Amino acid sequence: MSGKQMLTQIEGIIIYRNFVEDLPYNPLLKTLTKEKRKLGILSEVLFWKQVRNRTFHNIDFDRQRIIGNYIVDFYVKTLGLVIEIDGFNHDLKQEYDLERTKFLESLGLKVFRITDWDVKHNFSVVMKELEDFIVENYS
Template sequence: MKKLKPNYDDGMWKGAPSSSFLKSQSLRNNETKAEKILWEKLRSNQLKGHKFRRQHPISLFIADFYCHQLKLIIEVDGEYHNAPEQIKKDDERTQSLQDNGMKIIRFTNCEIENNIGKVITQIGLIIDAITLEKNPK
C-alpha cells in the first residue's frame, strides 16, 4: 500500500485534506454515546499521561481517537461495521494505516458502554507494550 505523506513537521495529519478537518469537527459535535464514554477516560492525558485527540484526520481517514506519540488509533465500531462491505473497507483502512506505522485497536459500542473498565485496561496494556517496544530495557 502507498505510504502516507506527512504535511507538518510532526507528520500528525499525514496530508489530510482541509475537508477532513471540517468533517472531524462535525463528528466531534455529534459523538456517539460510546465515544463520549471513552473520551471521558482518555481526555486530559488521563491514561498513562498520553494525549489523545478525538476525530483526528490522518490522510484520507478520520480516526475516532489518536495518540500521536504512540501512533495509536482507537476505533469505536457501531453496528454498521458488521456489514460485509464495511468490514472490507475497515480491513483496507487498517492495513493502510498499519503499513504507515500506526497501531489500531477496535472496540464495539457495546464493549465500551457495558464494560469501560475492561476497555481501559486493554488500552493500557497496549500502551505498555508500545512503550516497551519503543524503549526496550
C-alpha cells in the same frame, strides 16, 4: 542508551514514545471532523471523558483526527496509536475497515479496535485491554 524517549509508565513498565511524522492530511475533511465531534456518539463521549486532559497515564489523546482520507476516532500522536470504536454498522463494513487498517499500518501506526457495546457495558475491561495493548506494543 537506545535513544528512545520515555512517555509514561503503566504498572511500573516504561512506555516509549513512537511519534510518527509527516502523516498525510486531507483538509477537505476538516468540516466533517467538526460535525462528527458535535454529533457526540455516546461510546466516543464516554471514552473521551476517560482519556481527555491526559487523565489516562498522562497520555495525550486527540479526538476525530484526520489521517490521509480517513477520520479516526482517537489518535495518540506520541505513540502513533489509532483507537477505533466500532459500532454495530462495522459488521457491514469489514472490507472497508480492513482497507483502512492496512493504510494506517502502512504509515507505521498501530490500530486498537474496541466495540461500541464494550465501551458502554465493559468499560473497565476496555481500559485494561488498552493498557495491555500499549504495554505490548510500546514498552
